[in-house]
Amino acid sequence: MSTAYPALPAERQRPWADLPPPPRPKAARLSLSDVARVGGWGLRSRPMRVFLSALGIAIGIAAMIGVVGISTSSTNDLNKQLEALGTNLLTVAPGTTMTGDNAHLSEDAVAMIANRPEVLSASATGTTDAKLYRNDRVPAVESGGLTVSAARTDLLRSIGGKIVDGRWLNNANSRYPAVVLGAETARSLGIHRAGTDVQVWLGNRWFTVVGLLAPNELLPALDTQAFVGWTVAEKELSFDGYPTTVYTRAKDAEVETVHSVLGPTVSPEDPNEVNVSRPSDALAAKHAADKSLSGLLLGLGGVALLVGGVGVANTMVISVLERRSEIGLRRSLGATRGQIRVQFLAEALLLSGLGGLGGVLLGIGVTDGYAAYQGWAALVPLWAMAGGLAATLAIGGLAGFYPAVRAARLPPTEALATN
Structure with a gap:
């Protein structure tokens, strides 16, 4: 015989129904x-x-x-x-005339530039027609493209050049057959030192190598040149005495001013026939x-x-x-x-x-x-x-x-x- 139990009230049949859901565990923070x-x-x-x-x-x-x-x-x-070489170097060279002919700078160009108060120093070189050889047995056609230039004794100061062996031209040797070789010229001729026993064949006579220049990064064209005194160039190499390039050192604060007036200073009548450049601009x-x-x-x-x-x-x-x-x-x-x-x-x-x-x-x-x-x-x-x-x-x-x-x-x- 089964025992009958009284039925529970409806509100007590699911006592958990009214309980709030358990809280969800919070995820651990990383x-x-x-x-x-x-x-x-x-x-x-x-x-x-x-x-x-x-x-x-x-x-x-x-x-x-x-x-x-x-x-x-x-x-x-x-x-x-640029700090070592200087950005205040300006070069002056002859241009062309209105008729297309080659112009030339006056013999007083260096003096006229040096008289300006903004200029620290000025010097010049002049290109000659002389040929340079290691000795007198080299064929005349094999000059190697080396240039012989007349140079003033104060050139080294203006261009900021350095001598690696020997000495630069001075008042004593610039009147005699003495030559200073650029870095590339010396290398081409196979000359590694200067001395009274080192000579080159220049202008159909022997010149003594008295100095060797260091490479010039600001003016690399000078590396392929040989430099003789202004006086001996006029006497022995038929140099006409006209400067080909004038090198000018201006005060740092006056470079632009000097750049604008160099043409009229050198040639007041025809300033357009003068080319003025700033070598440091090429590096820039x-x-x-x-x-x-x-x-x-x-x-x-x-x-x-x-x-x-x-x-x-x-x-x-x-x-x-x-x-x-x-x-x-x-x-x-x-x-x-x-x-x-x-x-x-x-x-x-x-x-x-x-x-x-x-x-x-x-x-x-x-x-x-x-x-x-x-x-x-x-x-x-x-x-x-x-x-x-x-x-x-x-x-x-x-x-x-x-x-x-x-x-x-x-x-x-x-x-x-x-x-």
């Missing part, structure tokens, strides 16, 4: 060290792919750092050269051309960096596809979408950061090597290194954003089902 550790583990799981992607970033950054570093080192070296123009090339190389470095960023994005997208089961398991164990997103974004930033750091070191190495080869002081600006690292992190963040969002939106059940 510290910065946890994020770095999780991101580093993701990179270590596929080292070859990570290496290739980081290499792409490193090449781009190294190209940018190298271009900036080499350009900066070159500029620094140029500034040192050469540097400007080098900077244009540096801009092109910098653009190529930017393209390489962009390609490296695409490589990071590709690596991260493939990582999301390959690790769907891992993502699903982490989500099932309580990881939030934000934590998954942070994990994959951290991997992308670590990957690009490794590539950027390697690129900076490689760029510094390239700059040091090239600067040492050129004899420069290596100089890599701090802003270039910091900017390179910032650029890689920015590209890494952009490249990893989409894969990180895609990984965070992956449903746990779908991810686990694709194991």
Whole structure:
């Protein structure tokens, strides 16, 4: 016989119905060290792919750092050269007349320029028709394109030249058959020292080599010349006494002013027949051309960096596809979408950061090597290194954003089902 129990009231049949739902456990917050550790583990799981992607970033950054570093080192070296050589040197040379004939400077051109208060010094050379040979047995047609010029005794001061052996022309030897050789002239003739026993065949007679000049970077045309005294050139080489080029040193603050008045000073009647130039402008123009090339190389470095960023994005997208089961398991164990997103974004930033750091070191190495080869002081600006690292992190963040969002939106059940 079964015992019948009285039925419970309806409000007591489901006593838990009125109870509030249990609170959902809060997901644990990831510290910065946890994020770095999780991101580093993701990179270590596929080292070859990570290496290739980081290499792409490193090449781009190294190209940018190298271009900036080499350009900066070159500029620094140029500034040192100009500081040593001086940017206040001006040259005056004859131009052409209205009829197209060759003009010439007056014999008093040097004196007229030197009388100006803005001028520190002035000197001149005059081209002769004499030929220069190592000895009197060399055929006349084999002059080697070397030029013989008459030179004033104060020329060395105006051009900023230096003697590497012997001495410059002075009041004692400039009246006699003595010659000073430019650097390239001495090399072509095979002469490495000056002395009373060293002679060259010049203008159908022997001249004693009394000095050798150092290379002149500001006036490279002087390197292929030989210089004799003004007096002996007029006496022995049929020199007409007209200066071919006047070299003028102006006060630093008055260079532009002197540049504008040299023509009228030398030739008041026909100033347009006088050519005035500033040799340092040629070095500046050469540097400007080098900077244009540096801009092109910098653009190529930017393209390489962009390609490296695409490589990071590709690596991260493939990582999301390959690790769907891992993502699903982490989500099932309580990881939030934000934590998954942070994990994959951290991997992308670590990957690009490794590539950027390697690129900076490689760029510094390239700059040091090239600067040492050129004899420069290596100089890599701090802003270039910091900017390179910032650029890689920015590209890494952009490249990893989409894969990180895609990984965070992956449903746990779908991810686990694709194991």
